[in-house]
Amino acid sequence: MPVSQTTPGIQSGRLSKDTYDANFSDLHPPLEPHEAAVAADRCYFCYDAPCIAACPTDIDIPLFIRQIQTDTPEEAAKTIFEQNILGGMCARVCPTETLCEEACVRETAEGKPVEIGRLQRYATDTLMAADVHPFERAKSTGKRIAVVGAGPAGLSCAHRLAMKGHDVDVYDARPKPGGLNEFGIAAYKAVEGFAEKEVDWLLKIGGITLHHGKALGEGIDLATLRDGYDAVFLGIGLAGVNALRADGEDKKGVSDAVDFIADLRQADDLSSLPVGRNVVVVGGGMTAVDAAVQSKLLGAENVTIAYRRGRDRMGASKFEQDLAASKGVRIAENLQPVRVIGNGTVQEVEFEYTEDTGNGLKGTGETVRIPADQLLKAIGQTLEGAPDGLKLDSGKIAVNEAGSTSLPDVWAGGDCATGGDDLTVTAVAEGRDAAEDIHKSLMG
Structure with a gap:
């Protein structure tokens, strides 16, 4: 039983069913066909487009x-799926606001980019709703590949390999x-x-x-x-979670x-x-924001x-930070945890103020306490269970640009490998590129 269920200050059923439904509704509702046409009409169709x-x-x-x-949204979806299944x-x-939409010429000129993310969803949803898979599997090559991990990198790799006629077992x-x-x-x-x-649809490739x-x-x-x-x-992926390194972090809650x-x-x-x-919530990345916002939506x-550090150093994008603020989440900057206070169960968290000296982070000696009956750690994850014989770099599996590891018949990608930036879209790209390199290696 999770620790949270045995802690008096942490309770379920704080809100009505209608409130839960409203709070957890679609963050970005899908575009209607007319809306998609209007949004698409704003694109300049740039030559050598910076968004690409x-x-x-x-x-x-x-x-x-x-x-x-x-x-022809179905054709648009195929264009997308050819690169990103x-x-x-x-x-x-995808944090489009810091990737394709930030690079959009409309963003540079007007401060309002083409809604690339929502247009991508419109196209892909249209094709998937038709229950059509846009690719056919090539003739069997007789080759067998094992993929360990059914996350974005593994699924992307498995699909590309299957499409080329290989048999793939995903563990x-x-x-x-x-x-x-x-x-x-x-x-x-x-x-x-x-x-x-989406996984069920992807598997239709066979x-x-x-x-x-x-x-x-x-x-x-x-x-x-x-x-x-x-x-x-x-x-x-990364199964381990970094320690808080604060006294009392073993307390309930x-x-x-x-x-x-x-x-x-996974809750029904x-x-x-x-x-x-x-x-x-301790941390500054997307996981921290997701945990904080959802805590608020659950009734905290x-x-x-x-x-x-400061907000400008947070891993979460400005959009995510603003989303958190709009939901009533307070973002406290320049605080590092030093002690979890409570008689067996967390009641307060003591933080020390920090300053960035240019030579690293330094505590000022000044502290503050924040009431808490639930403390969530979102301070980064680590690689666990890396097999012997694989070269590691900075705690991750070392790979080249094609995803090849130090072992000749082993490739890796996604969060567990070097070079990524912990984004779903990057993991998909790394799985796809590794599949292409595997195919090239196996087929000569």
């Missing part, structure tokens, strides 16, 4: 917007596929079970077999996979934000989810994000 260069998956954005403008989810969760530790998309993002970003529906409850070191090992398959791709979000995403009834009255009265 800003997209980690190199989608031809002006082309797919032109296809929407000419009322998880384009539907990326349209929902995942969890009971459901999807990885971060299924377990790690805010519920209001992917409503109505979209992550699961040639992919899922195996659940299988993790490296628990049911499978790399040596056995290398012996039994022609190639192996590792998309195992202290838990990991990633677990909190996963429990919420939001009223059954317990949440504190005073919630403090006071929610504070405490970050050790």
